[in-house]
Amino acid sequence: MRELFPAKQVWGFILSLVLTAAALLVYFFNMSRTIGMTIFIVTAFIQASVQLVVFMHARETDDSKSIFANIYYALLIALVTIFGTLLCMIWGWKY
Template identity: 40%
Template sequence: MHHSKYPIGHIIGLILSLVLTFLAMIVALHTNLPRNVIMWFIGILAFLQAGLQLFMFMHITEGENGKVNVANIIYSIIIALVVVYGTIWVIHY
């Protein structure tokens, strides 16, 4: 496995994450789409961004022989569930 001193993969991941975030913001604030369409669009972009971050920042494919690291997937799912359901719990109670 080759590691360079300059983290170009992280820079690309950051830029793509920012693009997805700004795209969601533009759709939410500057379109006249129905609210449910906007929410679906933001949800799809969030799912894409989560996948992007799994591959770019959590090094999900850096297991043995390029295999997917299952521990990283499980950890990221647990963190995502805690954040989402914790937020919903705090907002509603």
């Protein structure tokens, strides 16, 4: 019966609830903007990783290396886009 119980999914759900509660504490304790945004970003990335690995079963396929390669590539493109936008629009870099 133990092998039928979805322990991994239950722990993933509990971890998701804890991360959501941690992000909610930013609002209830009226933290500064810098600390609040840092907590939001860190908990968001951790929660996205938990969702991907636990609930979307990214590690359970034979093609998991290409799945993670695509995720890393998408993350790289997103970071280049974000920092490129910041570089041009906020930090005033001109070519």
